[in-house]
Structures are given as structure tokens and as C-alpha cells.
Amino acid sequence: MTISEWGGEAISEFRKHPGLTAVMLLISLFLLVFLVIPVAQVIFAAFLDTATGEFTLLNFKDFFNTALFRESFWNSMYVGGMAVLIASAFSMPLAYFTSRFEFRGAVIIQSLGIIPLIMPPFVGAVAMLMLFGRNGSVNLLLEEWFGINIPFMEGLNGVIFVQSLHYFPFILINLSAALQNIDRAMEESAQNLGCSGMRLFRRIVLPLAMPGYVAGASLVFLKVFDDLGTPLLLNVNNMLAPQAYLRIASIGIKDPMGYVISVFLVVIALGSMWLAMLALKGKDYATVQKGGGGLAKRRMRLWEKVLAWIIILMIMALVLAPHFGLLLLSFGSIWSFSVLPDAFTIKHFARIFAETPEYMTNTVLYSSLAGIIDVVLGTAIAYIVLRTKLVGRQWLDYIAMSAVAIPGLVIGIGYLRTFFDYNVPWLEDQPLATWWMAIVIALSIRRLPYALRACTAALQQVSVSLEESAENLGAGKFTTVRRIVVPLMAGGILAGFITSFATAAVELGMTLMLVSKNSDGPLSYGIYVYMQSAAGRGAGAALGIAAVVVVGLCTLFSHIFVERRQRTLGMGQTN
Amino acid sequence: MNNTLHGPASSVSVMLEGINLSFGKTRVLKGIDLQIRSGEFFTFLGPSGCGKTTLLRLIAGFESAQTGRVIIGDREMSYLPPWRRNLGMVFQSYALWPHMTIRKNVAFGLEERRVPYTEINRRVDKTLDLVGLLDLADRRPSQLSGGQQQRVALARTIVIEPQVLLLDEPLSNLDAKLRVQMRRELRELQRKLSLTTIFVTHDQEEANTTSDRIAVINNGVVEQVGTPMDLYDRPANLFVANFLGVANVMAGKMEEEDGKIFFRSADGVVTVPIAEGDQGPCSIVFRPQNLTVCPKDASPIPGTMQMAGKIEQMEFLGGVVRYQVAVGSYSLLVDEPHRLGEQVMPDGTPVTLSLNREQIITLGAI
Numbered sequence: 001m002t003i004s005e006w007g008g009e010a011i012s013e014f015r016k017h018p019g020l021t022a023v024m025l026l027i028s029l030f031l032l033v034f035l036v037i038p039v040a041q042v043i044f045a046a047f048l049d050t051a052t053g054e055f056t057l058l059n060f061k062d063f064f065n066t067a068l069f070r071e072s073f074w075n076s077m078y079v080g081g082m083a084v085l086i087a088s089a090f091s092m093p094l095a096y097f098t099s100r101f102e103f104r105g106a107v108i109i110q111s112l113g114i115i116p117l118i119m120p121p122f123v124g125a126v127a128m129l130m131l132f133g134r135n136g137s138v139n140l141l142l143e144e145w146f147g148i149n150i151p152f153m154e155g156l157n158g159v160i161f162v163q164s165l166h167y168f169p170f171i172l173i174n175l176s177a178a179l180q181n182i183d184r185a186m187e188e189s190a191q192n193l194g195c196s197g198m199r200l201f202r203r204i205v206l207p208l209a210m211p212g213y214v215a216g217a218s219l220v221f222l223k224v225f226d227d228l229g230t231p232l233l234l235n236v237n238n239m240l241a242p243q244a245y246l247r248i249a250s251i252g253i254k255d256p257m258g259y260v261i262s263v264f265l266v267v268i269a270l271g272s273m274w275l276a277m278l279a280l281k282g283k284d285y286a287t288v289q290k291g292g293g294g295l296a297k298r299r300m301r302l303w304e305k306v307l308a309w310i311i312i313l314m315i316m317a318l319v320l321a322p323h324f325g326l327l328l329l330s331f332g333s334i335w336s337f338s339v340l341p342d343a344f345t346i347k348h349f350a351r352i353f354a355e356t357p358e359y360m361t362n363t364v365l366y367s368s369l370a371g372i373i374d375v376v377l378g379t380a381i382a383y384i385v386l387r388t389k390l391v392g393r394q395w396l397d398y399i400a401m402s403a404v405a406i407p408g409l410v411i412g413i414g415y416l417r418t419f420f421d422y423n424v425p426w427l428e429d430q431p432l433a434t435w436w437m438a439i440v441i442a443l444s445i446r447r448l449p450y451a452l453r454a455c456t457a458a459l460q461q462v463s464v465s466l467e468e469s470a471e472n473l474g475a476g477k478f479t480t481v482r483r484i485v486v487p488l489m490a491g492g493i494l495a496g497f498i499t500s501f502a503t504a505a506v507e508l509g510m511t512l513m514l515v516s517k518n519s520d521g522p523l524s525y526g527i528y529v530y531m532q533s534a535a536g537r538g539a540g541a542a543l544g545i546a547a548v549v550v551v552g553l554c555t556l557f558s559h560i561f562v563e564r565r566q567r568t569l570g571m572g573q574t575n
Numbered sequence: 576m577n578n579t580l581h582g583p584a585s586s587v588s589v590m591l592e593g594i595n596l597s598f599g600k601t602r603v604l605k606g607i608d609l610q611i612r613s614g615e616f617f618t619f620l621g622p623s624g625c626g627k628t629t630l631l632r633l634i635a636g637f638e639s640a641q642t643g644r645v646i647i648g649d650r651e652m653s654y655l656p657p658w659r660r661n662l663g664m665v666f667q668s669y670a671l672w673p674h675m676t677i678r679k680n681v682a683f684g685l686e687e688r689r690v691p692y693t694e695i696n697r698r699v700d701k702t703l704d705l706v707g708l709l710d711l712a713d714r715r716p717s718q719l720s721g722g723q724q725q726r727v728a729l730a731r732t733i734v735i736e737p738q739v740l741l742l743d744e745p746l747s748n749l750d751a752k753l754r755v756q757m758r759r760e761l762r763e764l765q766r767k768l769s770l771t772t773i774f775v776t777h778d779q780e781e782a783n784t785t786s787d788r789i790a791v792i793n794n795g796v797v798e799q800v801g802t803p804m805d806l807y808d809r810p811a812n813l814f815v816a817n818f819l820g821v822a823n824v825m826a827g828k829m830e831e832e833d834g835k836i837f838f839r840s841a842d843g844v845v846t847v848p849i850a851e852g853d854q855g856p857c858s859i860v861f862r863p864q865n866l867t868v869c870p871k872d873a874s875p876i877p878g879t880m881q882m883a884g885k886i887e888q889m890e891f892l893g894g895v896v897r898y899q900v901a902v903g904s905y906s907l908l909v910d911e912p913h914r915l916g917e918q919v920m921p922d923g924t925p926v927t928l929s930l931n932r933e934q935i936i937t938l939g940a941i
Contacts, residue, residue, distance in 0.1 A: 185670035188637055189728075191657040192664040193735060194687035203683075207674045 010391040017388050019477060024384050024396065027377060031399050035445050038414025039406055043266070045417060046259035059256040068238065069257070073264065075156060076240040080225040082160045084217050087168035090315060091175050096201070097308050099179035102297045108312060114169070116319055118552040120506040120524075121166040122229025123544040124322025126531050128162050129153055129234065130335060131325045137339040158234045163227070165318060167220045171213070178212025179205065214279035222272035226265055226407035229508035229524070233531055240264060241409055245512060253416050262410040269405045323548070329541035336534070348538035352526075352546070358519050359526030359543060363505050363550070366440050366522050371451075371500040373444040375493050378455035383481065386459050387467075397452070404449040411442050412513025434516035442510045447503050451496035458492020459485070495558045502554040505547045523547045586771040587648035587738045588613045589634060594643035596629060596795075603629050604640065605795040611788075614769040616762065620782040621792035622818070627775045630792070631741050634773065635664045648738060658687075663732030664741040667748070669724045671716035677703070677727050678712040684735035702734040705764070722753050729761075733768065740765070740772040746781060758785050779819050783807075791815050812938060816860045823866075823907045826858045838937070844903025847880055849937060858938050863910040865934040868898055871925040879929040882907075886924045900928060 014021050049056040063069045094109050131137045132152035139149050152161055182205060190204045228241040237246060244261035300308065330348050332341025352359070381400055385393045403411075419432040432438060462485060470480045486493070505523045515521045518529060523543055530540030594607040603626045611617045619627035632638045634645055636657035645653045652660055663684075671680055678699055685695045703709040706726040716724055725745060732740060745761075746754045762785045765772050776782055782789050783803040791798040791806060791814070799811040803819075810816035813824060827840040829852050838847045838859055847859065867876060868886075875881055884902035891897075896919055898909045909928060920926065 183668065183670065185666040185668050186672060188657070189664065189666055189670040189731075190672075190683065191637075192635060192662065193684035193731070194658045194661075195683070196656065196658040199687075204672060208672070210674075 009389075013389050013391065017390065017477065020384055020388055021390060023380055024390055024393065027380060028392075028396060030377070031396070031445075034415075034441050035403055035406075035411075036399065038411060038418045039266070041417050042259050042262045042410055042414045046256065046263045048256070050254065050256055059260050063257065063260045069243065069261075072238050072240050072243045072261075075238055076225050079156055079159050079163070079239065080221045083163040083167060083224045084171075084221050086160065086164035087171045087220060088175075088213075088217065090164070090168040091172040093311060094172055094315065095175040095179055097312075098176055100297060101300045101304070101308075103300060103305075103308060108316070109172070114555070115323070116166045116169050118555055119166075119323060119326070119544070119548045120229065120508075120551075121162050121227065122233050122508055122524075123506070123527060123547055124166075124326055125158070125162050125230050125233040126537060127322050127325030127329050127541060127544075128165075129158065130329055130537075131321055132161065133158075135337050140337070140339050153234070155236060156239075159231050159236050159239070162230055162234070162322070163224045165322065167224065169319070170220060171216050174216030175209060175213050178209035181212070182208050211279045215276040218272040218276040218279070222269050225268050225272075226409065226509070228409050228512065229528070232508075232512075233528065241407075241509070244409060244413070248413060248416070248513065253413070253420060258413055259417075262407075262413055265407045265410055266405065269407060273405055326541050326544050326548070329537055330545050332538065348542040351539045352542050356518075356526060356539075359521060359523050360546065362436075362520065363522040366436075366443060367501040367503070367505065369440045370443040370447060370503070371497040373440070374448050374451035374500040375455065375497045377444070377448060378451040378496050379459075379486065379489065379493060381452055382455040382459045383485070386456065387464070400452050401449045403445050406446075408442075408446055408507055408509030408511075409513065411446060412510035415442055415510075416513060434514070436520045439511060439514050439520070439522070442514060443503055443507065444500065446507065446510065447500040450499045454492045454496035454499065455489065458489040458495075461492075462488045491561050495561045498554045498558040498561070502551045505550045523550070586614050586769055589739055589771065589773065590644075590646040591630075591634070592644045592646070594630070594633065594640045594645070596626075596633060596638065596640040596643075603795050604633070607643070607795075607797055609790060609797065609800065611771065611773060613771055616765050616772045616774065616785060616787045618774045618776060618782045618786040618789045619792055620776060620779060620789050620818070622777055625792045626795040627777075627792050628743055631664075631743055631773060631775050634739070635662055635741055636660050661735070661737055662739045662741055663735060663737035665725075665728045665732055665743065665745050667744045669716075669728040669745075669748075671724055671727055671731075673716055676713050676715060677708065677719070680716070680727060681712075681731045681734055684731065688735065698734055702730045705733075706730045721749050722757060725749065725757060729764070733764075733770070738771065740770050742772065742774045744775055744777070746776070747778075754781070761785065783819070791818060793818075809936065810860065810938070813858065813860070816936065816938070821863050821908055821910075822860050823863065823905075824858055824860050825905060826856075828856045829854045840903065840905070842904040844905075845882055847932065847935065849935070850932075852937055860936040860938060861930055861934055863897065863908040864895075865930060866907065866909040867929045868900065868909045868911060868920070868926050869929070870920070871927055873927065875927065876929045879931050882928040882930070884926055884928055886920055886922055886926055888922060889919060891919075898926075900926060902928065 046059055047055050047057065049058055097103055098109050129136060133139070134149065134151070134154065136153070138152070142148050142150060151157055186204055186208060187200065190200050195203060226241060228245055231237070231239045231242045232245065237243065240261050244258045244265070247255050247261075248258040328341055329335065331344045331346065333343040333345045333347070335341035377400070381396055384390060385397050415438055419438065420434075422432045466484055466488065467480050470484045471477075475483065508524045508528060511522060511525050512528065515525050518525075521529065523546060527540050527543045527547065530536035530543060589609075589611040591607050591609045594604050595602070596604040607630065619630055621627045629638055633640055634647070636652070636655060636659075640653070643653070644651055647660070647662070671677075672683075675683075681699045681702060682695050685698060690698070699712075700709060703712055706729060708723060708726055708730065711719065711723065716727065719727065725748075728745070742761075746757055749757060758781055774782075774785065786803055788800060788802055789806055790800045793814050799806055799815045801809075806815055807819050810819065810822075813822075816822040816824070825840045825845060827838055827845075829849065830837050830839055831854055836849050836852055836854075838849050838852075838857070839845070867879075871883070882902045884900040884907070886898055887901050887906060888899040889896060890899075891913070894913060895910045896913045898911065898920070900907050900909055907928065
């Protein structure tokens with residue numbers, strides 16, 4: 001096709017969808033201003049000489065020349081790697097059990113998968129400190145019985161411990177799914193040729209499960225590497241994310257180091273995602289054969305059952321430790337240097353409602369707004385990508401999805417840099433960067449990829465003919481979308497909204513950067529503030545419980561809506 | 576394909592005694608007794624769900640029977656796990672490991688048997704050469720065609736020199752032409768190696784062209800065992816008669832009159848003198864190609880019995896013209912070879928069917 005032909009087609013498509021073209025331009029503008037420019041600014045700033053404003057690699061040189069930063073870099077890598085390793089170590093035996101044996105405890109293992117995910121790592125961090133710290137419950141007992149003290153939570157160990165407990169179910173689910181997908185004939189043909197037991201697992205099963213595992217593991221590495229909240233709350237500052245925060249918070253946005261670190265965070269994030277994609281590329285090991293997939297399961301002997309239950313109970317105890325600790329902390333009056341709190345009270349809960357209700361009201365406000373923005377954008381982008389041939393629509397999709405690779409911290413820093421000089425028109429002397437709407441927009445950008453995916457999936461279920469018949473009967477594009485498409489997408493849209501909603505309760509990276517006064521903070525911020533002092537821990541824990549409840553309910557509802565959507569699949573085929 | 580891998584001495588017989596297998600409450604195999612001779616190409620033939628694959632998997636060790644014994648060679652193997660039985664099984668999906676090259680796939684069994692490294696390479700090369708895939712040895716399974724994958728799966732099993740070769744519908748994933756070619760190659764290979772082979776299929780043409788003997792299985796029961804021609808010409812019951820080829824069946828009873836035995840069809844229209852048989856209800860079976868059809872007034876063919884009828888329908892099958900002829904209450908199928916220039920008889924023509932009495936098969940009551 002020649003350029004002029006292509007140009008002619010593009011123009012006629014614009015003419016065909018004038019309204020949608022305008023929408024596309026608006027969305028592009030939004031993404032440009034609130035995603036692309038701030039991130040670009042951050043990356044460029046890392047290469048700018050602060051004195052002359054010229055391009056330079058000096059900042060990076062300074063970074064590697066400073067012992068603290070070098071240490072932070074390697075610490076972050078170390079913590080990320082170790083968290084993945086330990087999480088995998090927990091997951092392997094459990095995945096092995098569920099895939100190899102007929103084990104009724106498999107249901108428990110599945111639910112083990114959900115529990116850590118409803119509580120973000122930083123929320124449980126302090127509670128874990130109370131339980132496993134040098135003077136925590138477990139060590140006090142160990143001292144009393146055996147005279148030993150295990151440094152579970154010392155320095156980096158604490159971060160690794162909390163993160164691996166939080167992410168191990170993610171790896172478990174990934175690994176289990178990868179194992180389920182293996183064709184039984186793969187295993188049986190190996191058995192036929194003389195292989196069995198652990199050798200079989202090592203030579204055949206594990207390599208076939210590897211791609212799925214690597215994809216999951218690299219995503220966990222990425223999340224641990226970028227996490228700000230957990231190291232901060234555990235007072236571990238010699239890691240990259242806390243360093244970036246501390247530099248900007250104490251020295252200000254002129255400091256180049258914050259930007260240098262941001263570049264590293266983004267590069268690592270992109271690298272991990274690329275690795276995940278690479279691992280899965282072209283390796284469709286899942287085959288469908290009659291007789292069902294999955295490995296042959298056998299009955300367990302009694303001693304095997306006992307062993308399995310013991311291991312599962314131990315792991316369950318660990319997995320529930322942060323939740324348990326959080327509960328104790330929120331209901332405990334005074335708890336220090338003792339195995340359990342001295343007494344129990346509800347005054348922490350009373351306090352959070354009485355003294356600082358704004359943490360919760362802000363959360364609801366920000367979440368709702370961010371959620372609405374996300375589903376509106378998500379639906380619009382999904383519709384433009386799937387239903388039109390407008391030029392550049394794929395780029396809209398890519399850019400919106402790219403937000404998933406940008407750590408929250410980086411977005412926060414980007415907003416500070418980009419918007420600090422501009423004031424909100426109707427509020428005098430209020431820079432745009434510190435206005436609470438900036439938090440809402442940042443949250444919506446961060447969650448847009450997930451909402452977009454939900455909306456795209458929902459739209460793919462709606463057959464084009466349903467729209468065409470409406471248009472045939474006289475309805476214009478917008479009327480059709482309003483009366484036909486959106487109602488049919490409702491389940492998916494709701495799922496997207498709910499996913500976005502849960503974020504404000506638990507996102508800490510960008511929130512810390514953008515909140516200027518305490519009264520603007522959502523739940524996550526409130527938890528952080530309270531946990532700074534020993535006296536506030538109880539209230540912080542109470543807020544933490546509130547956050548867990550919010551996320552838990554949202555996860556539950558989004559599951560229900562996904563189930564319902566799948567049940568009504570008969571309404572339309574995929575395009 | 577060239578030199579043999581080993582002499583006939585290493586292949587063995589397979590005996591199944593009194594096998595009963597159930598999955599939960601469902602009885603899948605009912606009282607199976609079979610003897611498969613050493614070096615034989617033996618087929619389990621039957622419709623989907625009849626239990627033939629289950630029987631094969633039982634021999635391989637992937638299923639266990641509630642009662643009965645599996646004896647391979649002279650050893651009872653009923654309780655041995657699959658990895659100790661030294662059998663070679665080719666799965667319907669080939670089950671080639673995608674993360675290994677062809678060479679590694681084929682070498683697997685030898686590695687498990689702790690064969691020295693140099694020996695492994697030698698044998699793998701020899702076997703790959705035997706199946707004609709030596710220059711593809713370093714490719715991955717996904718880079719090979721269906722026919723090539725099937726040969727790799729085969730090579731993988733014969734390189735270990737198993738006692739018995741088990742093939743689970745190995746040709747069903749190939750297109751028609753390739754299937755014909757592959758089954759010939761399979762047969763040739765098996766003869767060269769004199770390897771006891773058990774082949775599972777639902778396709779009677781495959782079974783007929785490759786097997787030394789066939790066991791027809793239906794609903795977990797062995798209906799009949801015999802050579803392909805035996806089963807075709809002398810089916811033991813109606814199922815076998817209908818499964819292998821097309822059959823005309825007439826139900827009726829044997830009667831005696833003047834010391835001679837007659838078969839009288841249920842509607843009384845057809846009577847046939849039968850050489851010998853017990854009185855009572857029975858049925859007779861005869862193949863379409865054994866009937867000859869000619870117009871009513873043509874002179875009868877000597878030595879045959881006649882039946883009067885009318886042509887209902889005609890199917891042109893290329894080499895053969897198949898007439899559906901109404902005789903009494905029956906619709907009989909008659910196959911006439913189609914030769915260039917011969918006229919086809921139109922529907923409605925009154926005709927006479929001739930049948931040689933020796934070509935009638937008598938079966939017990941349906």
C-alpha cells in the first residue's frame with residue numbers, strides 16, 4: 001500500500017469516527033501530560049548536570065562513587081533475589097504435593113495463596129517486627145527455652161522475610177498452574193523408558209514447568225526491588241527505593257540522586273518484565289490430550305500424609321503470622337518485651353475514627369475518583385482499540401499499559417518535578433504537585449493497565465453484531481455505546497473499578513512523595529505516619545486492619561463479578 | 576532403512592490371564608485372556624471406549640487390574656512399576672519432550688539404563704539412521720513435521736531394545752496418505768527387528784493391512800482372536816461381522832425337513848439349505864461382494880441359490896457399485912465391480928440375486 005493510499009484510509013477513518021477521534025486525542029493528551037512527560041522528565045533529569053543544565057553522566061559516576069549508594073544498589077538486588085529464592089523454597093514442596101498426590105489439603109493450599117495478597121507487605125512489617133524481632137515474641141520464647149536468638153528481622157533479613165512471606169503464594173500459584181499444564185504423556189513416556197521419582201521430576205517435570213515459574217519469579221523480583229514501604233517501616237534505609245525517597249524528602253527535588261535511582265528502578269522493572277516475556281515466548285508446553293492434562297496423582301501413604309500436614313501447618317502459621325501480629329497489635333494496649341500484649345482494648349480503633357477519620361474518608365474519595373477515571377479511560381481505550389481502525393490506537397494501548405512498568409515512587413517523583421512550578425488556578429499558592437487531585441490522578445495512572453485489561457476482556461465478549469443491529473435501527477455511535485455496549489460490559493467494568501479501588505488503601509510509594517499534609521493522606525499514608533512512633537503502633541495496626549478489610553472485600557467482590565461474567569458467556573462471542 | 580539392531584532372540588511373548596479391571600464402579604475390562612506370540616504383530620481392534628487403550632496401558636504398567644495376571648516373557652509383571660518393565664510405548668500424542676533435542680529425546684532411555692556415553696551415541700545414531708532422521712538429530716520436536724515426530728517417538732522406544740513394542744493409535748494424528756506410508760514402514764521395521772508388537776487402533780483397514788493377528792474388543796470383552804482373513808471370513812458373532820467390513824445379516828431359524836437342514840428367514844421369504852447346523856434360532860451373514868445381481872429374466876448362475884428382489888438405491892463408490900436391493904423384508908447390499916462402459920441398473924429394476932452357498936456364514940442367535 002502506498003503512503004498516499006494509507007494516508008487516505010487514515011483520513012477516512014477519522015471522518016468516520018469524529019467523536020471517537022476527539023476522545024482519542026483527549027486521552028492521548030491525558031497520558032502525555034500525566035504519564036509520559038513526568039517519567040521522561042525523571043529520566044532526563046538523571047542525565048542533567050545540576051549546575052550547567054547540560055547532558056552528562058556525572059550523576060551516575062557520583063552514584064557509583066558513593067559507598068552508600070553502591071551498598072543500596074547491591075542490597076536491593078540481594079533482597080530481591082533472596083525473596084524470590086525463599087518464596088520459591090516455600091512453594092516447591094507445596095506445588096509438588098498438590099500436583100503429585102491426591103491430597104485433600106489442596107484446598108487449604110489454594111487459599112494459602114490468597115491470604116498474603118490481601119495485605120501489602122508494609123502493613124504487616126511492624127507486626128512481624130513485634131513477633132519475630134530481636135525482642136519479639138518468638139525470640140523471647142526461644143531465649144527462654146533454648147537460650148538462642150535468631151535474627152529473623154535484623155536489617156535486610158527483615159525485609160527479605162516479610163517480602164518472601166507475602167509473595168510466596170504468587171509463585172506457588174504460578175508453579176502449580178505450570179505443573180497442571182504438563183501433559184501426562186510427557187511423564188508416562190519417561191516412566192516407560194525407565195525413569196521415576198525425583199529423577200523424573202528433575203529431568204522432565206521441572207524443565208517443563210520452568211517457563212511459567214521464571215515468568216512469575218521475575219515479576220516478584222520486580223515488585224520487591226521497587227517496594228518502598230517495607231524497608232521504610234522496618235527502618236532499613238540502605239536500599240535503593242528508601243534512598244530515593246529520603247534524598248528527595250530531605251534535600252528536595254533539585255537533588256539529582258533521586259532521579260538517578262529512579263532510572264535504575266525503571267530499568268530493572270523493564271528488564272524483569274522483558275525476562276518474563278522472554279521466558280514464555282514460543283514455549284507453549286501445554287498440550288491437550290484426551291484423558292486430561294496434569295500429572296498422574298497417586299494416593300498418599302500415611303506417613304506421607306502426616307508429613308505433608310505438618311509442613312502445611314507450619315507454612316500456614318508463618319503465612320498468617322503478619323495478620324495475627326497485626327490483630328494483636330491493633331487490639332493490644334501495651335506490647336513490648338513480652339510474648340503477647342499485656343491487655344486488650346479497642347481504643348486504637350476508637351482513636352482512628354475519632355482523631356483521624358480523614359485517612360479513611362480520603363481513601364474512599366481517592367479510590368472512587370481514581371476508579372471512575374480508570375474505567376472511563378479503560379472503556380474508551382478498549383473501544384477505540386477493538387472497534388475502530390484509527391491510526392495510532394495501538395500506541396494508546398501500549399502507553400497506557402506501560403504504566404505497569406513504572407514504579408509508584410518514580411511517578412511520584414516525576415509529578416513533583418513536573419508540576420511543582422505550576423499552581424492550581426483556583427487555589428492560590430497551591431502547587432499542582434501537592435494538590436490532592438494529583439494523588440488521585442497518579443493512582444489512576446498506576447492502576448490504568450489493570451482496568452484496561454479488564455475492560456478489553458469484557459469488550460471482547462461482546463459481539464460486533466450486537467452493535468451493528470442497534471446502528472441499523474437508527475442509534476448513533478454514542479447512543480449505541482451507552483445503551484448496548486457499556487451495559488453488556490458492566491461486569492468487566494465493575495471488576496476494573498474494584499481493582500482500582502483497592503489500590504489507594506495500600507499504595508505507598510507515590511503517596512509518600514505527593515502527600516504534603518497529613519490531612520490529605522489515604523490509609524496507606526496514615527499507617528506509615530502512625531507506625532513512626534511506638535505509641536502510634538496500635539492505631540497504625542488498626543488502620544492496617546481497615547486496609548486489609550477493604551482489600552479483602554474488593555478481592556472477594558471482583559472474584560464474584562468475574563465468576564458471574566464467565567457464567568453469562570452465552571451473550572456474545574469473541575470477535 | 577538398513578541393518579537390524581538385534582536378532583529375534585530378545586523378543587518375548589505376552590500373556591494376559593483373567594484380567595478384570597474397573598474404574599470405580601465401571602467395569603472396563605471383563606475377563607480378558609490373551610496370548611500374544613513372540614515376534615508377532617498383534618492388534619487390539621475396537622470402537623472408541625471399548626477398553627483397548629486401557630488394556631495396552633495395563634501391559635505397560637500405567638493401570639492395575641483388580642484380578643488377573645500380566646506375564647511378559649516368563650516373568651509375571653503384574654506388580655512391577657512401568658519403569659522396571661523394559662517395554663517400549665509410543666503414545667498417541669508422541670509425547671516428545673519439547674525442551675530436549677531429538678538426540679536427547681532418543682538417548683533418554685539409554686541414559687536411564689546407565690549405558691556408557693560413547694555407546695549411547697553409537698546406538699542413537701544407528702537408530703536415527705534406521706528411521707531416516709539422522710540429519711535432524713539436533714533439532715527440537717516443534718521443528719519437525721507430524722510424520723517425523725512419529726518416527727522420533729518410535730526411535731526413542733526401539734533404541735532401548737525393548738522386549739515388547741506398544742503402539743497406542745500412533746497413526747491417528749497423521750493425514751490419510753502419510754498414514755498409509757507410515758503403516759507400511761512400521762510393518763517393515765517390525766519384521767526386520769522381529770519385535771513383538773501390540774498395536775491399538777479403531778481403524779479396521781489399518782488392522783487388516785499390518786497385523787499377524789487381531790483381537791476384536793468390544794465393551795471390555797474380547798469378541799474374537801484370529802488372522803485378519805479369519806476374522807473377515809469366519810466371524811464368530813454379529814459384532815465382528817459388522818465391524819470388519821460390510822455384512823448382510825438375516826435373522827431366522829434352522830429347521831429340519833426330510834432329513835435335510837434348512838435356514839428359513841424370519842419373514843419366510845428366504846430358505847437356504849445348510850450343510851450342517853443345530854436347529855433353533857440363528858442368523859446368516861454374507862458379504863456384499865459375494866452376491867451377484869442380474870436382471871430378473873437373466874438365466875440363473877449354476878450352483879448358486881437365487882433370491883428375487885428390486886433395486887431400491889445405488890451408491891457409486893468408484894471401483895465398486897453398491898446396490899441396495901429389497902428382498903422380502905430385508906434391504907441387502909450388493910457390490911458389483913465397476914468397469915468402464917458397463918451400464919448401471921436403475922432404481923426399481925426387478926432383479927435376481929445369486930449367492931454361493933459356501934459363502935454363507937452361520938451365526939448363533941442374535
